[in-house]
Amino acid sequence: MTITQSLFYFLAFVAIFSSLLVVTAKNPIHSVLYLILTFFTLTGEYILLNAQFIGIVNIIVYAGAIMVLFLFVIMLLNLNVESEPQKTNLMKFIGIITGGIGLVVLTAALKSTDPSNTVVIQEVDMGLVKNLGQVLFKEFLLPFEIVSILFLSAMVGAVLLARKETK
Amino acid sequence: MENITNAITLVPLNHYILLSSIIFFIGIIGVLTRRNAIIVFMSIELMLNAVNLLLTAFSAYRGDAAGQVFVFFIMAVAAAEVAVGLAIIVMIYRNNNSIDIDLLNKLKN
Numbered sequence: 261m262t263i264t265q266s267l268f269y270f271l272a273f274v275a276i277f278s279s280l281l282v283v284t285a286k287n288p289i290h291s292v293l294y295l296i297l298t299f300f301t302l303t304g305e306y307i308l309l310n311a312q313f314i315g316i317v318n319i320i321v322y323a324g325a326i327m328v329l330f331l332f333v334i335m336l337l338n339l340n341v342e343s344e345p346q347k348t349n350l351m352k353f354i355g356i357i358t359g360g361i362g363l364v365v366l367t368a369a370l371k372s373t374d375p376s377n378t379v380v381i382q383e384v385d386m387g388l389v390k391n392l393g394q395v396l397f398k399e400f401l402l403p404f405e406i407v408s409i410l411f412l413s414a415m416v417g418a419v420l421l422a423r424k425e426t427k
Numbered sequence: 428m429e430n431i432t433n434a435i436t437l438v439p440l441n442h443y444i445l446l447s448s449i450i451f452f453i454g455i456i457g458v459l460t461r462r463n464a465i466i467v468f469m470s471i472e473l474m475l476n477a478v479n480l481l482l483t484a485f486s487a488y489r490g491d492a493a494g495q496v497f498v499f500f501i502m503a504v505a506a507a508e509v510a511v512g513l514a515i516i517v518m519i520y521r522n523n524n525s526i527d528i529d530l531l532n533k534l535k536n
Binding site: 262264265268272275276279280282283288291292295298299302305306308309310311313314317318321322325326329330333334336337339345346347351352354355356358359360362363366367370373375377378380386387391392395396399400403407410411414415417418419421422424 | 437438439440441442444445446448449450452453454455456457459460461462463465466468469470472473476479480483484486487488490492493495496498499500502503504505506507508509510511513514515516517518520521526527529
């Protein structure tokens with residue numbers, strides 16, 4: 261067991277554990293904080309895969325921007341109460357069984373495939389900003405520009421939706 | 428840089444797939460069992476992140492940079508989706524004084 265291997269399994273364990281806590285925590289604020297922990301462990305996994313650009317963007321976009329939005333909404337709406345209405349136990353049971361069956365099916369399908377090779381990183385500097393920038397601005401230039409239009413329309417839509425109705 | 432690459436060669440790809448599917452299905456269970464709209468939304472973020480991890484693992488496995496560019500686009504779309512979705516949640520809260528998703532059945536009748 262090398263140090264990378266044990267780091268991978270440790271991060272995987274923390275990610276699964278904290279994502280379970282996201283789903284089960286009573287208080288929404290705790291859910292948000294556990295979700296941030298999950299994002300940090302996933303960033304660790306990206307760095308283990310030598311995908312440094314994705315790791316940094318994950319921290320900046322997810323743990324930074326998106327989770328701040330979540331925290332703002334929870335605090336503005338004053339939702340940090342633990343007396344949230346719960347689903348009935350039957351509905352919870354059905355939901356867990358449904359998700360569990362899906363997981364079992366996927367895992368069984370995975371079992372029936374050939375045992376996979378280990379992840380060998382083919383090109384060392386593939387995940388670095390320099391290389392990804394080349395790919396992004398050469399092969400994926402049109403999608404990149406379309407994403408900027410998407411952002412503009414999302415911004416307009418968010419402002420329009422969240423604005424108070426004036427009659 | 429060389430010693431980093433040599434050290435990574437020991438985790439099988441199957442374990443990445445398994446980790447991603449476990450996180451994805453935790454997200455699905457969260458969507459199915461919670462009534463708080465914000466937590467449902469966070470479960471969706473969890474599912475998106477599981478897919479991102481899987482794409483990155485495949486991209487590193489195949490040595491193809493396109494997978495990581497896709498992850499970048501998924502993150503951009505997720506950011507736009509969160510902005511619009513939270514605006515919708517704020518609007519629902521203003522109309523209903525609650526973000527319980529079981530109250531959102533007005534289209535049923």
